[in-house]
Every structure is written in structure tokens, then in C-alpha cells.
Amino acid sequence: xxxxxxxxxxxxxxxxxxxxxxxxxxxxxxxxxxxxxxxxxxxxxxxxxxxxxxxxxxxxxxxxxxxxxxxxxxxxxxxxxxxxxxxxxxxxxxxxxxxxxxxxxxxxxxxxx
Amino acid sequence: xxxxxxxxxxxxxxxxxxxxxxxxxxxxxxxxxxxxxxxxxxxxxxxxxxxxxxxxxxxxxxxxxxxxxxxxxxxxxxxxxxxxxxxxxxxxxxxxxxxxxxxxxxxxxxxx
Numbered sequence: 001x002x003x004x005x006x007x008x009x010x011x012x013x014x015x016x017x018x019x020x021x022x023x024x025x026x027x028x029x030x031x032x033x034x035x036x037x038x039x040x041x042x043x044x045x046x047x048x049x050x051x052x053x054x055x056x057x058x059x060x061x062x063x064x065x066x067x068x069x070x071x072x073x074x075x076x077x078x079x080x081x082x083x084x085x086x087x088x089x090x091x092x093x094x095x096x097x098x099x100x101x102x103x104x105x106x107x108x109x110x111x112x113x
Numbered sequence: 114x115x116x117x118x119x120x121x122x123x124x125x126x127x128x129x130x131x132x133x134x135x136x137x138x139x140x141x142x143x144x145x146x147x148x149x150x151x152x153x154x155x156x157x158x159x160x161x162x163x164x165x166x167x168x169x170x171x172x173x174x175x176x177x178x179x180x181x182x183x184x185x186x187x188x189x190x191x192x193x194x195x196x197x198x199x200x201x202x203x204x205x206x207x208x209x210x211x212x213x214x215x216x217x218x219x220x221x222x223x224x225x
Contacts, residue, residue, distance in 0.1 A: 004156075031211055040121070043157070043202070043215040058212065090156050094211050099145040099164065102213065104156030 002026050006091050006105035013081045013112045021076040021108050023091030031094040032074040033102065034066060036087040043090065049074055081112045115140050117205050119216035127224055132193045134219045136186040136203030143205035146186045147213065148177055151200045193223045
């Protein structure tokens with residue numbers, strides 16, 4: 001079982017460029033999440049999805065868009081990257097809406113110059 | 114906002130001792146708290162869940178407590194080993210959708 005897979009693992013962008021991070025899970029989980037992790041800030045929720053075709057904003061959604069066209073995939077898009085979006089991005093999935101544990105991917109390190 | 118606070122200073126202990134990590138929360142008590150382990154360059158890995166109506170949970174060498182009076186959870190690792198060295202994250206449940214609010218984590222170093 002691969003669990004939660006994120007691609008790419010590393011990416012360098014110039015300010016204003018766009019890109020998409022892909023998250024795939026093979027556990028048939030309903031719930032999926034995108035977090036960013038910055039030094040001294042902890043993990044912060046960007047967007048999340050409670051099922052195929054649904055998305056919702058988290059704590060820090062500005063500058064990001066997401067889509068959940070298929071249950072197993074959750075895409076995070078940056079339309080016009082900014083240096084403030086330099087971070088490590090983690091995707092996670094969960095099987096339960098009631099305190100279910102989160103399964104995380106290995107992270108995608110994004111640098112915006 | 115509902116915050117989670119963890120000691121940002123690293124905790125250094127000797128092998129064989131018990132490590133105790135602290136997680137404090139603000140405002141109302143969360144329905145549950147979760148603890149995760151994160152190794153450098155890796156994603157967090159779930160360790161333990163404790164609900165508001167539970168005072169203590171154990172799993173092998175791990176123990177977590179939930180004190181709603183002190184608004185605090187303690188995470189203990191007994192008989193610590195160098196392999197336990199990692200950053201430990203505390204998280205509280207935040208509303209529906211199983212959303213979690215994470216603390217910044219505490220780095221634990223277990224020395225020989």
C-alpha cells in the first residue's frame with residue numbers, strides 16, 4: 001500500500017508562475033486535507049474536502065485553489081505564486097469524520113523566488 | 114481562535130528516562146486531542162488519540178493524559194530510546210470534517 005502520495009516532492013518557482021500539487025490516496029478515504037508547514041508556525045490547514053466533488057476553506061486559503069474530481073485525488077493549485085508561499089506542503093487523508101487519525105504524505109517542498 | 118501551545122524548546126533526556134511533553138490549549142475544551150510524531154523531512158505519523166471524557170490513554174511505552182481543568186495534555190514516553198528522537202505534535206479537533214489545529218511541536222532528543 002502506498003498510502004498518501006504527493007507529487008512533486010520538490011519544486012522551485014518564480015514569482016507569478018502557476019503550479020499544481022497532486023495528492024493521491026489508495027485507502028478509499030472520504031476526507032482529504034492540504035496543510036502547509038512553516039518554521040515556528042506549525043501545520044496550518046489550507047483547504048479540505050469531505051468527499052468527492054466537495055471542497056472547503058481552511059485557516060489559510062488565500063492564493064490557493066483545490067479540486068477533488070475523483071475520490072482518491074486532491075489537487076492544490078497556485079495560480080500566481082508568491083514568495084510567501086514558500087513552504088512545505090502536506091496532504092493528508094482520513095477515514096472518519098469523528099476524530100479519525102490523519103494519514104500524511106511525505107510532503108512537497110516548494111520554493112518561490 | 115482555538116490555539117494549541119507546545120514548548121518550542123527542545124527536550125533533551127537520557128536514554129531510559131521518561132520524557133514528558135506538554136500541550137496546552139486555549140478557550141473551550143476540544144472534543145479530542147491527537148498526538149503525532151514527525152521525523153525530519155517526513156510527514157507526521159499518528160500516535161495516540163484521547164477524548165475529552167478520557168483522563169488517560171496508553172499504548173505500549175506511550176501514555177497521554179487530558180486535564181480539562183488545567184487545559185492541558187501530557188505525553189509521556191517511558192524507557193526512552195534514541196530512536197524516540199523526533200518532533201512530537203499535538204493537535205485539537207476543530208469543528209466538523211475532522212479538521213485539526215496543530216501546535217508547533219516539541220523536539221525530543223534522547224541521548225545515550
